[in-house]
């Protein structure tokens with residue numbers, strides 16, 4: 001038996017929730033943005049083949065590839081599968097180091113597919129813990145703000161409670177999310193190392209206000225308030241100088257009428273929120289002309305992907 005699973009691109013942090021908030025997104029043009037993984041039972045062992053536009057950016061050694069690491073962890077934890085085997089084909093369609101949850105997309109698609117093909121040995125909660133573990137190995141620290149939305153869809157708030165790792169919060173149906181990946185890549189561990197070890201009291205209070213204000217406004221469905229709260233005091237001040245063109249883009253986007261903008265994950269992708277398609281298209285045009293580099297990149301107008309990982 002074989003099956004293919006897709007896991008969507010994600011915007012982690014959303015300015016106000018460093019390591020705590022993440023949204024799954026889908027382009028409005030109907031194309032999928034995310035990795036796909038095909039799994040097929042074989043007699044024994046783990047076989048891996050990588051294909052797709054970004055396969056050449058993956059580690060050469062098979063046992064450093066995250067899809068392989070996922071399968072190894074899955075078999076280690078599922079005692080009854082110790083004699084099972086799997087062939088994995090990773091369709092690497094997300095650019096690596098883009099800030100769009102590329103590794104999370106591969107991890108989620110692989111573990112979801114394995115759980116499907118072997119008839120659900122793990123609960124969703126157990127699967128999510130494994131996803132976080134692998135994500136932690138590749139980025140230097142465990143955070144769920146990409147894997148949780150890629151797996152469950154929607155806008156996810158990390159709770160890290162004993163009985164609940166995360167939960168979805170309401171989204172604004174009218175919002176368009178414009179994402180621009182400039183074609184360059186940044187290393188998440190290095191972007192994390194730029195952040196201070198400690199923050200001052202004033203920042204702490206502003207941080208609490210913005211995050212709680214955004215969550216409050218989301219539940220109240222108060223768009224204006226939610227957009228006003230999307231201010232990043234934790235990462236943007238320290239990361240933005242390392243993302244070429246980011247601050248001018250943020251200024252230009254604001255003049256074009258977007259409600260808010262910020263760094264997607266650890267960058268270099270920038271995201272902008274617009275409450276109409278016209279403004280989203282203006283932002284798209286500007287970003288295409290000014291934010292993409294000679295290395296390529298892309299701009300997509302998206303909506304929130306409510307479905308998360310799924311068999312395709």
Ligand code: HSE
Pocket residue numbers: 012013018019020099101143145146188191192235265266
């Ligand atoms: N919350 C993480 C960070 C996401 O910003 O470092 C990285 O993918």
